[in-house]
Amino acid sequence: MNKDKILEDRFPGRRAALKREILEHALYCFNELGVEATTIDAIKARCDTSVGAIYHHFGNKEGILSTLFFAAQDDQRQNLEHELAKTNSLREAIYSIVSSYLDWVVAQPEWARFLYQARSPVAKGPFRQELKVRNAQNYQELKEKLLSFENKDIKIVQPFEIIPSLIVGPSENYCRAWLANRVRTSPRDYREEFSESAWRSLQR
Amino acid sequence: MNKDKILEDRFPGRRAALKREILEHALYCFNELGVEATTIDAIKARCDTSVGAIYHHFGNKEGILSTLFFAAQDDQRQNLEHELAKTNSLREAIYSIVSSYLDWVVAQPEWARFLYQARSPVAKGPFRQELKVRNAQNYQELKEKLLSFENKDIKIVQPFEIIPSLIVGPSENYCRAWLANRVRTSPRDYREEFSESAWRSLQR
DNA sequence: TCTTAAACAGAATAATATTCTTTTATTGCA
């Protein structure tokens, strides 16, 4: 299954089997019950282990949460990077960013749901610094990539800081709605619409 | 001060003074420490009251959270409704939605910050049904308003379910970034850019 | 095989949320 790949890629081997097990069930609990309502006991019960094992691997609840969060974010970023590398124009890049975002959410709905709800706690918790660094890095890489394209013909909105919001804002908003069952249609079905709209929104 | 108006409008009178006091300080704690890390004791200490008083007014922690959440959401919605009522064309409506959103966030940064971080917990908690109903209502009203405008000349993207995401997605994304200090420039400074971009993104 | 470090278990403790009982203040009404 695809879901497990995110964990197996990052915590490989027989030795980390329980670690992956705990993470998998913790993900389920966080999504099902919410972050605060998920107790260590509930996770323990679901994967039939001990508090000792959980605390050995993660230190505390925040540790489980952050491990999951960074694993998900990293997978999403890798996916984007991979798709973005193929592009050769700004227009292609926009399409690639939007499409890979929508595809990832649809392929990993549980991870995506978690990513949305865990951001705030992680941003406030003991790993906020790591989150900041990662965000800054991702932002820089994206900026360099996008600015590397020459644009003779087309005028793009200024300044750069609003551009990421214009590109992914609508897709993100729709994906949240989809994951919360407020809309039914899969985000993938709107790849064209969101890509083209993003592209139009950038031009001036 | 403006901040208090949200509470005074909804919990008026001398009798509710402590209730407002608790809410005000709880808002501060939730934003400062995060929802889960905020203890009843911390709130109690900050407004120099007793656990009995807190539980008398709100039942439990979730009650405080939900009361704050719905107060904020309601104020934001009222603001939008008020601005939207003045409009007479689709284009005006788009501008009004975007502008009132940006203005509200800038006017009430603490409430906006809270709204973003409290959505998930409320959606999972005992008030999820009320949240659902409110969302459905707001969605219906917006839909009716937007579809009420005739559009002879301009073709708009289909179907309707992606339109709200196209309109507010970018603004929302940017406001989040601003409240997290990832960007410096006030969202208000980009009223024109976000309004025009939204409008362009809708046309096909 | 032996040593060492990691993995795991579960009882003990600490922190936190919630309940319950009592006291005090406020309102509505005779």
Add this chain to the structure above:
DNA sequence: TGCAATAAAAGAATATTATTCTGTTTAAGA
């Protein structure tokens, strides 16, 4: 005004949950 009746508030008692600690087992490398 005075008198229920109800709401507000306090804080001790309890229940729930997170975390620590100590001991035991397991696996890897020498």
